[in-house]
Amino acid sequence: MLLNKRLSIFYFINQIKLDVIAIAIYAVLAGTFDHFWILKSVSIPLAVSSFVGTLLALLLAFRTSQSYERWWEARTVWGAIVNDSRTLIRQVQQFLPNNESGQTYIRVFTNQQIIWCHALSQSLRKLPFSGVVAEYVQQNDINTLNLPNYLLSRHTQLLAKATEEFNIDPNRQVQIDATITKLCDSMGRCERIKNTVFPRSYSVMLHFIIYVLMTILPFGLEDNSKFVEVALTFVIPVLFICIERTAILMQDPFENKPTDTPTTTLSRTIESNLREMTNGTVVPPTPAQPESYYLM
Structure with missing residues (x-):
């Protein structure tokens, strides 16, 4: 998540620098030579540029809306994961007996759920497993293509074993199983967003239309000042490029970028909450001194 209310300007400029350089070069050349030689006689009605600009604005509005919808859906899914993780541990605490054997099951459920959250976060970003996830995989010698799905299966196996051992009421078993099903649904929605290009x-x-607008714009501006013409030819396409890049940054919320859904931070929050619920240990959900202007 962003630690400030604005994205680093240097990060954003780095995303659009090649387009800005290309537009700047064309603006200087077109704005200068439009007043000389054969280009001086070339005139394209400003209405044409206005039509292209209006069409581009509508398309970019739709694109930005769709990109934000994907980003917000990812954030909503992870909000549900936070709530369902708390609910799962609260249910096993309430439904399992308050003895040493029951507490053992609760601790296993808690550890598996914490690892599931971190594993889902890292697998969505296609990062190597690290931290508690890597330690869990190594200790249990797990070889699977989908670790989060494997952990949910372990949840159901553990629930079946606890039901048999403690003779849990079927209604209570169904409630816990329903919570695990919700976690599976959330995982599937995240995978759908990740895998849908x-x-x-x-x-x-869109990129082509922006460059078409840039190409015809200087020939429709009736201004005797070369500097004004160069400025307008540069500023207008760059504004459209900025809008397009903003949509691109939002459209993929699991790409390990500053604009991602903050799954690592949310996983740490879940870990802190669950450990506090089970043994009273307060774990800081985020690093005390972040190294950058954002936390993943």
Whole structure:
């Protein structure tokens, strides 16, 4: 998550620097030579540029809306994961007996749920397993392609074993199983967002239209000042490029970028909450001194 209310300007400029350089070079050349030689006689009605700009604005509005919808859905799913993780541990605490054997089951459920959250976060970003996840995999010699799904299976196996050992009421078993099902649904929604690629043709079309607007714009400006013409030819396309890049940054919320859904931070929050619920240990959910302007 961002620690400030604004994204680092240097990060954003780095995302659009190649387009800005290309537009700046064209603006200087077109704005200068539009007043000389054969280009001086070339005139494109400003209404054409206005039509292209209006079309581009509508397409970018739709693109930005769809990108934000994907980002917000990812954040909503992880909000549900936080709530369902707390609910799961609260249910096993309430439904299992308050003895040493019951507490053992609760601790196993808690550890598995913490590891599940971190494993889901790291697998969505396609990062190597680290921390408690790597330690768990090594200790249990696990070899699976989908560790989060494997851990949910361990949840159901553990629930079946506890039901048999403690003769848990079927209604209570169904409630715990329903919570595990909700976690599985959330995992599936995250995987759908991750694996559904935003249509590349749409991005290419928008980029092409921006450059078409940039190309025809200086020939429709009736201004005797070269500096004003160069400035307008530069500023207008760059504004559209900024909007397009903003949509691109939001459309994939699990790519290990500053604008991601903060799954690591949320996983730490879940870990802190669950450990406090089970043994009273307060674990800081985030590092005391972050190294950057954002936390993943």
